Amino acid sequence: MTTLVGRTASVKVPATSANLGPGFDTLGLSLALYDELEVTATEAGVRVDIEGVGAGEVPTDESNLVVRSIAHAFAHYGVPLPGLHLKAKNSIPHGRGLGSSAAAIVSGIMAAKGLLEGVVDIDSDALLTLATELEGHPDNVAPAIFGGLTIAWTTPDGPRAKKLIVHRGVSPVVCVPAATMSTALARSLQPESVPHADAVFNVSRSALLIAALLQSPELLLEATEDKLHQDYRASAMPETYELIQVLRRHGLAAVVSGAGPSILVLASDPSQRLVAAELVAEASSNPWEALLLAVDFKGATVITHEVEAAAQP
Incomplete structure (x- = not known):
């Protein structure tokens, strides 16, 4: 199996605003304000470094929401969790209705996607399902993942979302x-x-x-x-x-x-x-x-880097 130690995932996740007035628990909008995360797989242990919003306030151990989200995705696919070194640069205000917890969850799920590249394929449906399992409802995680305006709903088979492109005049x-x-x-x-x-x-x-x-x-x-x-x-x-x-x-x-x-x-x-x-x-x-703010149209992104492989001659 591909070794994960030394692999790094760089993640960027937008803020979101849910409900938008009448669309309670259904509509969400992605906004161009971002939390950025770099996660490197290590031999053992958890280290969390936070810059910006939440520094000195949120947990920096295994109880950190981003760490728990990464662990949730790994457990879902039956892959042993490596050690983790997280570097978070946060801009989304906490506890203000801008989807900070959804951003943390989506950051973790996207980081897992990047770290597991070539081992497990986590598609968009799986991203939404995993994030909703942690958040409890899809109205914030959907726009964080997909960008733009999203309509989210639940079915017996799990959450679903439709992305729409907002008029440029908004x-x-x-x-x-x-x-x-x-x-x-x-x-x-x-x-x-x-x-x-x-x-x-x-x-x-x-x-x-x-x-x-x-x-x-x-x-x-x-x-x-x-x-x-x-x-x-x-x-x-x-x-x-x-x-x-x-x-x-x-x-x-x-x-x-x-x-x-x-x-x-x-x-x-x-x-x-x-x-x-x-x-x-x-x-x-x-x-x-x-x-x-502008409307974010891209949603969450992840780039995977093979750190140790790049250092070899």
């Missing part, structure tokens, strides 16, 4: 607060059932949102209306909720990014992003960081 801006938000807390505020009229409302807006994102950005404000989750979660992030109302009153398609508390604005032209950032700064007494 210009995202994410407003990020200093405060964090627990996804588990946000989900706990969801009722087990909703009125029939609200369900129909969201079905119509979700369908309209696909049309708006693909070909009619002028419909984004109406298409991002929601009655399934954002109002129920408002009590946990009142400032986010209030700022979204301000933005929407000014004609901007603002929604909670993922579980929050960040705000995603799907502007229909680049100039609207500056307006959104100014409105948030004016309306809030707390600091918010405005990230003017």
